[in-house]
Amino acid sequence: MHILPDENLKKRPIGAALDYTWAALSADWKKSAIVAGAILLLFLFQIVPLVGMVAGILQSIIFYALAYSVVDNLTKSTNIESFKERIGNSTTKEMLFKFIAPASGFYLGFVIVSIIFIAATALLFWLTGGGTIITMLNQQMSGSDMTPQQATVFYTQILGMSTPTLLFFIVATTFFGYIWPLVYGYALLQRSFSDALNALFMLFSTRFWRAAFTMQYFKVVSLWMLILFGAMLLAGICAAFFILIPVAVLILLWLTYFSAIVAAETYNFSDDI
Numbered sequence: 001m002h003i004l005p006d007e008n009l010k011k012r013p014i015g016a017a018l019d020y021t022w023a024a025l026s027a028d029w030k031k032s033a034i035v036a037g038a039i040l041l042l043f044l045f046q047i048v049p050l051v052g053m054v055a056g057i058l059q060s061i062i063f064y065a066l067a068y069s070v071v072d073n074l075t076k077s078t079n080i081e082s083f084k085e086r087i088g089n090s091t092t093k094e095m096l097f098k099f100i101a102p103a104s105g106f107y108l109g110f111v112i113v114s115i116i117f118i119a120a121t122a123l124l125f126w127l128t129g130g131g132t133i134i135t136m137l138n139q140q141m142s143g144s145d146m147t148p149q150q151a152t153v154f155y156t157q158i159l160g161m162s163t164p165t166l167l168f169f170i171v172a173t174t175f176f177g178y179i180w181p182l183v184y185g186y187a188l189l190q191r192s193f194s195d196a197l198n199a200l201f202m203l204f205s206t207r208f209w210r211a212a213f214t215m216q217y218f219k220v221v222s223l224w225m226l227i228l229f230g231a232m233l234l235a236g237i238c239a240a241f242f243i244l245i246p247v248a249v250l251i252l253l254w255l256t257y258f259s260a261i262v263a264a265e266t267y268n269f270s271d272d273i
Contacts, residue, residue: 003189004268005078013220013265014227021258023080024070027087032253034092035066040249061103066253067260068099071188074264105193109200117172124168129161176203179212181221181259185267188260211270224262231255 008016025032039062045055069090077083180203187199202208211217231251238248267273 002268003075009265010269014223017258017261017265019080020083020261021254023084024087024257027084031092035095036249036253040246061107062096063256064103064106065096065099066256068103068188069095070257070260071264074261101193102190102196105196106187109197113200113203121165121169125165128164178221179203179208181263181266182208182212182270185263188264207273211273216269217266220266
């Protein structure tokens, strides 16, 4: 479905996404600093007991609200100059709170889908001998030491019984991670709490599955995943040092914009959904 006016976003998706991400940050550095400061404040609040959980949830919703804001401006811009102008004309309040309703719906949908996935994994674990595995581990913890040969047999049994669950977890995580950008792009076009919530369940739609198995989509998502891994690794290293936490926040803000733009691009060139 063609939703992006700038053809560069279709012709050179990753390069154009990087250009637009930089434009989103550099259109107004003062505004970007305020947004990053608000996220940093929520990050620091997560250290406080009880308050930390609320701050973590709010921070996630704010990140999604920023993604909605960027994609909204992207769909209304014919080129990168008009995009920067729209970002520059947006107020900080609009960027943070204009799309708080769909962002909240999206977050709730993500939580529900995560619970479904965890429940399915736990059910499979139980059906394939999870109860027996737990019993065996409890007996081992309360029993005497085993010989190396007995330990080998014991852990081989544990591994064999848990293999179906491990395979399910790996395959399902990889598959839904691959489909994620397309579903995310669709969700970022929704403008109500309920529509954004329901958009998450397109992860289970065969229409989206078929649209994702194209060479163009595969190339874009593969490159996105590599950049995502590198950026998350760098952000994690920075977050480990208190003085570098602001840098980690800026990286996460950059990654929020970049991932949202890539998601919009993948939906943009998926004409059959």
